[in-house]
Amino acid sequence: MVVDAGVADALAAFGAHQDDVKAAREQAPEPAFEVYEENWEAVQVFSALSTQWRMSAFSGFGTARLVHTGLDYGAIEPVYRLIGIRRDRRAAIFQQIRVMEEAALDALLPE
Incomplete structure (x- = not known):
């Protein structure tokens, strides 16, 4: 599962453990695709x-x-x-x- 910056920010805002927030921020975003x-x-x-x-x-x-x-x-x-x-x-x-x-x-x- 890929976590975007918004989810990582929400984890931080709700008091998630710093290691979990850091791990979420380090996940690579899904590659973009053309429409x-x-x-x-x-x-x-x-x-x-x-x-x-x-x-x-x-x-x-x-x-x-x-x-x-x-x-x-x-x-x-x-x-x-x-x-x-x-x-x-x-x-x-x-x-x-x-x-x-x-x-x-x-x-x-x-x-």
Whole structure:
């Protein structure tokens, strides 16, 4: 796990042990990545939807787990409006979001 400067500052503010704060500050940040201009709006919307994942709980024989099942599509339209996405771009961006959602589900689903 990579801890950014904000998390390290929060650790210090909440009185974490100095060694822990130092270790957090020494962690290398994740490498930056490029987003093509034509994908930027979709990335912004997908990022804004990061708390809108639907999850299902499964249990049996003393074990339980939560599984991501997809984004809450009902949250997309308000995000479009709040970010200022033009109406004529929304359908295309939705298709881009679905591609990112599918890739995220592949990474999030347990093996």
